[in-house]
Amino acid sequence: xxxxxxxxxKKAKRGDVIEIKTLMSHIMETGYRHxxxxxxxxxxxxxxxxxRYNGEEIFRADLFPAIAANPFITxxxxxxxxxxxxxxxxxxxxxxxxxxxTISVE
Amino acid sequence: MKLxxxxxxxxxxMAAGFAAAAEIPRNERRxxxxxxxxxxxxxxxxxxANPGMLWVLDGESLWKRKAGAxxxxxxxxxxxxxxxxxxxxxxxxxxxxxxxxPVNLEQRINLxxxxxxxxxPIAYESRDLLALTAFVAEQSRGMxxxxxxxxxxxxxVAKGRDFFMKRQGQLxxxxxxxxxxxxxxxxxxxxxxxxxxxxYPIYRLEWQSMGSLQRxxxxxxTGIRAQNYDYGAPELVELELYLMSxxxxxPIETPGVRP
Amino acid sequence: MRKSEGSTRRQFLxxxxxxxxxxxxxxxxxxxxxxxxxxxxxxxxxxxxxxxVRIGKVKLDVPPLVENGNTVPMTITVSSxxxxxxxxxxxxxxxxxxxxxxxxxxxxxPRAGRGQVSTxxxxxxxxxxxxxxxxxxxxxxxATADVxxxxxxxxxxxx
Numbered sequence: 001x002x003x004x005x006x007x008x009x010k011k012a013k014r015g016d017v018i019e020i021k022t023l024m025s026h027i028m029e030t031g032y033r034h035x036x037x038x039x040x041x042x043x044x045x046x047x048x049x050x051x052r053y054n055g056e057e058i059f060r061a062d063l064f065p066a067i068a069a070n071p072f073i074t075x076x077x078x079x080x081x082x083x084x085x086x087x088x089x090x091x092x093x094x095x096x097x098x099x100x101x102t103i104s105v106e
Numbered sequence: 107m108k109l110x111x112x113x114x115x116x117x118x119x120m121a122a123g124f125a126a127a128a129e130i131p132r133n134e135r136r137x138x139x140x141x142x143x144x145x146x147x148x149x150x151x152x153x154x155a156n157p158g159m160l161w162v163l164d165g166e167s168l169w170k171r172k173a174g175a176x177x178x179x180x181x182x183x184x185x186x187x188x189x190x191x192x193x194x195x196x197x198x199x200x201x202x203x204x205x206x207x208p209v210n211l212e213q214r215i216n217l218x219x220x221x222x223x224x225x226x227p228i229a230y231e232s233r234d235l236l237a238l239t240a241f242v243a244e245q246s247r248g249m250x251x252x253x254x255x256x257x258x259x260x261x262x263v264a265k266g267r268d269f270f271m272k273r274q275g276q277l278x279x280x281x282x283x284x285x286x287x288x289x290x291x292x293x294x295x296x297x298x299x300x301x302x303x304x305x306y307p308i309y310r311l312e313w314q315s316m317g318s319l320q321r322x323x324x325x326x327x328t329g330i331r332a333q334n335y336d337y338g339a340p341e342l343v344e345l346e347l348y349l350m351s352x353x354x355x356x357p358i359e360t361p362g363v364r365p
Numbered sequence: 366m367r368k369s370e371g372s373t374r375r376q377f378l379x380x381x382x383x384x385x386x387x388x389x390x391x392x393x394x395x396x397x398x399x400x401x402x403x404x405x406x407x408x409x410x411x412x413x414x415x416x417x418v419r420i421g422k423v424k425l426d427v428p429p430l431v432e433n434g435n436t437v438p439m440t441i442t443v444s445s446x447x448x449x450x451x452x453x454x455x456x457x458x459x460x461x462x463x464x465x466x467x468x469x470x471x472x473x474x475p476r477a478g479r480g481q482v483s484t485x486x487x488x489x490x491x492x493x494x495x496x497x498x499x500x501x502x503x504x505x506x507x508a509t510a511d512v513x514x515x516x517x518x519x520x521x522x523x524x
């Protein structure tokens with residue numbers, strides 16, 4: 001089942017500033033909701049998102065319950081070399097998802 | 107605050123008299139998209155930012171998954187969805203000869219499962235059914251809504267229209283009172299739209315999830331404090347049918363994003 | 366200091382007993398007890414220490430009237446040369462009326478090229494949001510935005 005939507009330009013020129021857009025499927029349950037019976041719906045969120053470019057971390061985010069469901073995060077990086085972007089989402093209840101995208105830089 | 111807004115709107119509607127509600131003239135029709143703030147429109151426009159696309163992608167996988175005693179997947183009969191499903195959502199709800207009544211896209215999928223895959227139906231509003239419906243409907247994105255003009259369908263469209271027009275519930279409101287007479291005004295901070303379901307299933311910000319047209323209709327019926335209907339009830343299908351006929355000619359936007 | 370900590374804990378326990386939003390799980394809708402500007406100040410101090418924060422360089426883009434408090438698009442842009450020597454290290458976002466004061470922390474660095482981050486956040490009520498950027502020289506810059514949040518009509522709750 002598809003969990004993530006990634007948008008990375010396929011090609012770029014060396015030194016270009018490129019935008020990376022990520023969308024991950026996740027309910028981001030805040031931990032502040034209650035059922036009609038009065039029980040707390042326990043917190044279940046993504047807590048951390050990391051992006052590595054050819055192994056080196058170029059962006060990281062700490063997420064809190066205030067981040068909306070199906071977290072959408074966009075950021076920028078300088079295209080330095082061809083290679084791979086690795087994305088990782090980590091969260092409550094052992095949540096761990098990875099995705100990757102390649103880029104060709106001339 | 108919302109209740110106050112609802113009550114004051116009711117007062118306005120009742121004070122305005124029981125003027126016969128007329129349908130919106132064709133050239134004044136606007137999709138719910140046009141009532142949204144630019145920031146929300148951007149969420150729908152960008153396929154990589156539109157959360158509804160997550161369900162469309164799920165649907166794409168489900169399309170190929172074998173199911174039921176017959177061990178068939180959708181693709182086994184329909185092969186490539188972007189050819190075989192083109193235009194399908196644009197003409198639903200459609201008349202089903204065996205049942206002798208209209209069915210919506212969700213029911214069609216479950217009928218296929220029962221009749222051709224020998225599989226049990228997928229629950230209404232489940233992630234899988236929403237994903238498949240969104241995937242099929244997305245194949246019609248940009249195409250004009252064109253319901254069959256078959257004679258058999260007309261009595262059901264009329265029943266749907268009657269439902270839309272009649273006052274009901276504790277607030278004694280008919281759909282038409284808001285959606286024909288007061289569109290572009292506001293109800294508790296939300297814009298009142300024209301009730302033209304061009305983008306379903308939608309990712310509704312209020313739900314923080316994907317949902318069907320029937321889910322939205324049940325919200326509205328709760329909103330006017332009327333007796334609600336179960337998912338798949340004939341009344342809801344007839345109402346869907348009427349609403350789609352209201353939107354005839356307008357392009358499908360699935361997956362839509364709405365507040 | 367101790368007094369504000371005590372009130373923070375009391376408020377937090379009070380908040381824990383209240384619901385915030387409606388979803389497909391049948392939930393009881395009660396207006397959440399608001400966190401306060403004091404909890405936001407405490408959270409800011411927790412994240413960035415007690416150094417001086419100046420106003421400027423940070424542009425906080427949020428719609429002034431949000432369509433729906435569950436999903437509010439937000440873009441933060443920090444003006445900076447974005448070079449290896451002079452860039453944005455991190456951006457921290459806070460609010461004053463959600464049950465919790467933190468929204469997110471974003472870590473950029475010399476390879477970012479542009480000090481800009483976008484995401485979508487939840488806002489429980491009309492309130493002020495604060496974004497603080499830490500630059501590579503550890504100077505701190507901030508901006509605030511006031512956002513109006515109304516309740517959606519036609520929800521699933523039955524009162």
